[in-house]
Amino acid sequence: MSRQLNYVMAIREALFQAMQADPSLFMIGENMRAGIRPESRGLFQEFGDDRVIDMPISEAAFTGFATGAALAGGRVIVEYQVSSLIFPAFDQLVNQVAKLPYMLGGQRFLPVTFLIMGAGAGGGRAGQHSDNPYPYFLHAGIKTVFPTTPGDAKGLMLAAIAEDDPVAVFAPVGVYGTSGPVPEERIAMLLGQGVVRRAGTDVTVVAGGPHALQAVALAETLKEEGISLEVWDPLSLLPLDKAGLEASVNKTGRLVIYDDSNRTCGFAAEVAGLAAERCFHALKAPIKRVTRADVVIPYSAPIEAELLPTPNRLEAAVRAVLG
Amino acid sequence: MPDADKQSLDTDAALYRRMRLLRRFEEMAGDLVRGGEIQSAVHDYIGQEAVAVGVCAALGPDDVITSTHRGHGHILAKGGDPARMLAELLGRESGYNKGRGGSMHIADLDLGIFGANGIVGAGAPMACGAAFMFKTRGESHVAVPFFGDGAMNQGVLLESFNLAVMLHLPVVFVCENNGYAVTTPIGEVLKGSILERAAGFGLAVEAADGMDVRAVRATAERAVARAREGGGPSFLEFGTCRYSVHNISAGAAWQDERAEAELADARGRDPIDRLAREMLAEGLWSPEDRTRIDAEVESELEGGLGFARNSRRPDPESAYDFMYARLYPGLPARGTDS
Numbered sequence: 001m002s003r004q005l006n007y008v009m010a011i012r013e014a015l016f017q018a019m020q021a022d023p024s025l026f027m028i029g030e031n032m033r034a035g036i037r038p039e040s041r042g043l044f045q046e047f048g049d050d051r052v053i054d055m056p057i058s059e060a061a062f063t064g065f066a067t068g069a070a071l072a073g074g075r076v077i078v079e080y081q082v083s084s085l086i087f088p089a090f091d092q093l094v095n096q097v098a099k100l101p102y103m104l105g106g107q108r109f110l111p112v113t114f115l116i117m118g119a120g121a122g123g124g125r126a127g128q129h130s131d132n133p134y135p136y137f138l139h140a141g142i143k144t145v146f147p148t149t150p151g152d153a154k155g156l157m158l159a160a161i162a163e164d165d166p167v168a169v170f171a172p173v174g175v176y177g178t179s180g181p182v183p184e185e186r187i188a189m190l191l192g193q194g195v196v197r198r199a200g201t202d203v204t205v206v207a208g209g210p211h212a213l214q215a216v217a218l219a220e221t222l223k224e225e226g227i228s229l230e231v232w233d234p235l236s237l238l239p240l241d242k243a244g245l246e247a248s249v250n251k252t253g254r255l256v257i258y259d260d261s262n263r264t265c266g267f268a269a270e271v272a273g274l275a276a277e278r279c280f281h282a283l284k285a286p287i288k289r290v291t292r293a294d295v296v297i298p299y300s301a302p303i304e305a306e307l308l309p310t311p312n313r314l315e316a317a318v319r320a321v322l323g
Numbered sequence: 324m325p326d327a328d329k330q331s332l333d334t335d336a337a338l339y340r341r342m343r344l345l346r347r348f349e350e351m352a353g354d355l356v357r358g359g360e361i362q363s364a365v366h367d368y369i370g371q372e373a374v375a376v377g378v379c380a381a382l383g384p385d386d387v388i389t390s391t392h393r394g395h396g397h398i399l400a401k402g403g404d405p406a407r408m409l410a411e412l413l414g415r416e417s418g419y420n421k422g423r424g425g426s427m428h429i430a431d432l433d434l435g436i437f438g439a440n441g442i443v444g445a446g447a448p449m450a451c452g453a454a455f456m457f458k459t460r461g462e463s464h465v466a467v468p469f470f471g472d473g474a475m476n477q478g479v480l481l482e483s484f485n486l487a488v489m490l491h492l493p494v495v496f497v498c499e500n501n502g503y504a505v506t507t508p509i510g511e512v513l514k515g516s517i518l519e520r521a522a523g524f525g526l527a528v529e530a531a532d533g534m535d536v537r538a539v540r541a542t543a544e545r546a547v548a549r550a551r552e553g554g555g556p557s558f559l560e561f562g563t564c565r566y567s568v569h570n571i572s573a574g575a576a577w578q579d580e581r582a583e584a585e586l587a588d589a590r591g592r593d594p595i596d597r598l599a600r601e602m603l604a605e606g607l608w609s610p611e612d613r614t615r616i617d618a619e620v621e622s623e624l625e626g627g628l629g630f631a632r633n634s635r636r637p638d639p640e641s642a643y644d645f646m647y648a649r650l651y652p653g654l655p656a657r658g659t660d661s
Contacts, residue, residue: 026459050459056489061448061482068452068466071437072387076452091442092479096449100438102645105421107432109648141646141655164648192651239651 005182007175010150011039011115014157015077017186019047022075025161026051028062029079029115037081037117039171059085063092067100070110077161082118083170084128086136094140097166113160114142114168120209120260121297121308122174130297130304132261134170134237138270143167143191144237146208150180152235155189162188172260174210192239196248200230203318204248206271207258208233214311215258222318229318237267245271246278253284254321258314263291285321290314332380332400335602336616338536342372342595343620345396348405351624352395352412352426353571361412364572365426368396371563373594374499375400377539378467378559381547387435387453389446389468392427393565394439397469402434406627415634422637423645435464444470444477447496451483454492454556465493465550473504475517484524484558493550495543496526496558499533501565506579521558533561534592537601564589 005013019025027043032054035041044052055062059080066076080086086093093114101109121130137144143165147153153171160167198216205215212233219229232248234240249255255275257268268289275287293307331337349367356365368375371393379400382388390397398408403419411418411429419429430438437453440446450468457464474480475498487494498517502509522528527549531542539561546557566586568577581589602608646655653660 053490056482056485058482058486060479061451061486064445064448064479064483065452065455065486068389068437068449068454069456070452071432071449072453072456074452074456091445092448095442096440096445101648103420103424103428104430104432104438104645105419105423106645107420107430111648143647192654239654242653 002181003184004179005150006179007150007153007177008038010154010182011157011171012041013182014154014161015040015043016046018158018161019043019051021186025075025077026053027077027079028053028055028066030055030057030081032079037079039115039117040079059089060092063089064096066112067092067097067110070112071100071108075111075161077113077115079115080117082129083116083120083133084131086114086116086133093142094136098140098142101165109164110166111164112166113163114166115157116168116170118173119170120172120174121292121304124299124301124304126299127296132170132172132292134168135261135266137168138238138267139265141238143239144170145191145235146170146172146237147235148175148197148209148212148233150178150182152189154182155187156235158186158188159191163191167191172209175213178213191236192241193236194232194234194241194244197231197233198229200228200252202228202252203254203256203321204230204232204252205256205258205314205318206232206234206245208235208237209260211258211260211309215314218311218315218318222315227318227322240274242274242278245274249275249279250282253282255279255283255287256314256317256321257287257289257291258309259289260292260309263289263294266291285323288317288321290317332376335537335598335607336612338376338380338540339595339598339602339613340616340620341376341400342536342598343617344405344623345372345375345399346595347620347624348395348399348408351409351628353567355412356571356573359573361426362414363425364570365395365412366393366570367567368393368565370566370589370593371499371501371533372396373536373539374497374533374561374563375469377536378469378497378543380540381543382435382465382467385435385462385464386547387437387450387464387466389437389450389466390439391443391446391469391471392439392441393471394427394429398429398431398436398439401436403429403431403436404627405624406630409627409631410634413631413634414636415631416637417630417634421645444474444480446470447474447480447483448486450494451486451490451492454487454494455490457493458490463493463551465495465547467495467497469497469499471504472498472500472502472509472513472517474498475513475520476504481524484521484526487556488525491553491555493553494556495546495550496521496556497543498558498560500560500562503565503579505569506577518558518560521560527555527557528560529557530560530562533563534589534594534597536594536598566590
């Protein structure tokens with residue numbers, strides 16, 4: 001029986017092992033010393049204030065600080081405690097760190113890892129703490145991963161840190177309570193590789209994070225009716241495993257994308273576009289997207305739930321593409 | 324190409340030479356814009372030369388600067404090669420950024436030039452990050468972000484002041500106060516005092532005449548020495564004057580010419596003429612020396628322009644290069660790619 005670890009603890013283990021392995025790596029973020037977030041708790045005490053630096057509530061400046069450190073030869077992990085905290089740093093993310101290596105003609109690449117906690121909605125956190133803002137990063141050309149299981153969380157965190165480019169790790173809040181097998185060794189996964197979470201033959205469901213787990217659960221339910229769902233989890237949103245997506249859609253001929261980012265220009269739109277371009281002749285039904293509505297996520301439970309992609313809506317979409 | 328002697332700013336003649344290079348580079352760039360050889364606009368630095376040259380005279384090769392949209396002067400002052408800068412302006416493969424940046428983004432990381440930048444104030448936090456690396460590696464280098472008076476209203480700059488003080492970083496913030504946030508007189512959009520605003524963050528502050536290169540150098544030397552010795556960050560304000568409009572483009576002209584009286588006053592304090600006069604009065608050189616240096620500058624720029632013009636433009640297929648250190652299938656996506 002392989003070792004079981006909680007999702008957030010898997011991120012923490014990756015951070016500790018990466019910091020131990022590379023003495024030049026350092027990490028910045030808010031409230032590191034107090035350790036208010038479990039994934040970074042104890043890092044300050046272990047590695048000291050040279051390598052784990054408490055930042056003021058200045059997301060723009062500390063993002064640019066990481067860029068400057070990388071320009072000067074450093075490797076940096078930047079933590080945002082809540083996904084929406086990337087917005088105060090937007091210029092430094094999309095206009096600076098994402099563009100500088102190209103604009104400098106490749107004089108230097110920038111090994112900065114952005115650990116973005118608290119991604120996604122649920123539980124009444126309202127409009128400014130419920131976003132899944134990865135489409136902004138994809139649009140900006142920043143490599144982005146979205147780990148679903150604890151094993152993915154550790155492996156992709158290590159992969160992000162090993163990369164010589166900026167990489168964003170979006171950790172969806174909906175899986176923080178989960179546990180699963182996690183290797184004890186410091187083994188990085190590969191970017192750009194999706195995974196078939198559950199093999200099937202009738203419909204491909206593309207989903208990541210908690211939505212991948214929900215899709216797997218739905219697949220078990222529908223199996224009793226003789227409906228065979230394949231759940232394909234991209235894990236890495238940029239680079240995206242286009243060949244893996246194509247293989248799954250060509251096999252099933254039907255595609256439902258189940259994604260908790262905004263509908264317009266969201267991740268599901270990109271997946272649908274790719275499948276339409278690559279798999280048109282294999283498709284037996286129009287592609288369907290089950291996404292978040294293009295509405296600010298509200299506080300009150302019934303209206304919050306109304307706007308989010310749910311297993312019931314996924315099921316309806318699956319039945320629709322099956323005719 | 325610049326030789327070692329030309330790189331040094333140790334003598335007054337070297338200060339003069341470099342300021343003259345900045346001035347003539349910008350005049351050449353303006354001509355190239357108007358003549359259509361430079362495809363986009365340039366923000367020229369004419370009138371402000373004493374600030375970049377005086378500050379960079381206090382810096383060594385391992386110190387780092389960040390620059391602004393008006394960046395040519397800082398880059399030349401820090402030792403940038405005018406030939407490779409002109410090549411960049413002409414969109415050539417041999418340019419500093421291989422034609423990917425243009426006027427507002429020239430950088431040479433090997434010379435500690437962390438780049439001009441198209442966003443006001445954006446370089447300041449990067450200077451702090453570089454300074455942090457110097458400090459943690461036990462190096463005595465200093466980081467100097469240049470910015471204008473307009474940047475004093477930009478949040479990321481003010482956040483950077485706090486970061487530098489909080490982490491006791493070797494940063495010397497240099498505010499070039501040319502009196503205008505693009506076209507808006509700074510007094511209309513910035514209330515209170517710039518120096519007091521910086522002092523409020525706990526920065527050591529000092530101001531000097533930005534039209535006097537020796538005063539700038541002396542002021543910068545104090546701040547840089549302090550930073551090198553672990554004395555922490557400081558903030559310098561240099562009053563100066565941009566003679567020209569906000570930017571020069573071949574298309575619609577900017578209608579922000581200075582009032583004639585204001586310009587006449589500034590030209591009367593022109594930093595290049597001022598140093599030349601002082602050196603003559605002090606017997607440091609003869610009029611012939613000035614003529615000779617001016618001719619050397621012309622020759623260097625003509626050589627640089629020839630280099631730029633003779634360099635090839637980037638191959639269209641190379642447009643996809645340098646987005647990432649590590650590539651993956653389908654990355655970066657092409658516009659016709661799926």
